[in-house]
Amino acid sequence: MDVLGVDACGKQGWVGIRVSDGGYAGSLVDVRLEALIERAGEVSVIAVDMPLGLVERGWRAADLGARVLLGERRSTVFLVAPRAAWLESEYVAAGDRCQELTGQRLSRQAWALAPKLLEARACRLADERIHEVHPELSFRALAGGVPPAFAKKTWRGQNTRRALLAAAGVVLPDELGEADRVPADDVLDAAAAAWSADRIARGVAERVPEIPELDAEGRAVEIRY
Structure with a gap:
């Protein structure tokens, strides 16, 4: 079962982390989200760190x-x-x-x-496979319901989040390929989104x-x- 987690990454556009059967399976970077999704091919769920559903009045x-x-x-x-x-x-x-x-x-x-x-x-x-996620909620779930204490732009925060993903089976290698030049916090967010996408695909996501x-x-x- 293949899924894709996606995060926006500034001028580079979008970064995607692919997960196959719960484990890391590669990265993609593209200026346009539509192009990145097309390049990802057959994935069952796409989780994107971006507000998708909008209400008519009041806050969501x-x-x-x-x-x-x-x-x-x-x-x-x-x-x-x-x-x-x-x-x-x-x-x-x-x-x-x-x-x-x-x-x-x-x-x-x-x-x-x-x-x-x-x-x-x-x-x-245009694509019913796409779901909205928020990486900090994913990391909170990975940590057993306690949000990581350090921000993901800090050394401690990044290492904590990488370790949480690894413990769940999403082991990010030192060399990612396309995502090597993407800021580390965006890679971590895309990986957390992919972990949540896998949970959505398996019917266990909250x-x-x-x-x-x-x-x-x-x-x-x-x-x-």
Whole structure:
């Protein structure tokens, strides 16, 4: 059983980690998510670290629930604005629309996700294999329900996460091939996404919230892990 975990990685586009029967099976890097998925070939599940389902008003229950689960690591979860905000062409207008629909303005950090968020949503609407994940929820599950204490950009945080993945059977080699030049934290996030994709494929993945909202297309607004 082959699955794919994907994370956005700045100007390089997207990094994918493939897992086969629970173990590492290679990496892919591509500027476009659609192209990366096409190159991955036959995989049963694709887990992407990017908001996919958007609500019409208010903040997503998925993000609020993820923040509760992550405790001190809750700042790693952005609050995702309603769908109408992402349809605006520039930040001020998006912030105004977010204020109208949630009572708060959209952060610049969240707005910076707009191009890749819209790209990933387009892929999701065309491909039912795609699911939304959040790596820190995956690492929390890997660690037995306790989020790693150190951030993934730190030496301690990266080694902790690599060890957690290895203990679960996803052993990342020193030489990854295409992903060798991708920042380590993005590789780790893609690998965590792949671990969650494997759980989704086997029918054992958890979700937040337990009863998801539905987006305008009738799809679940949820984070799997």
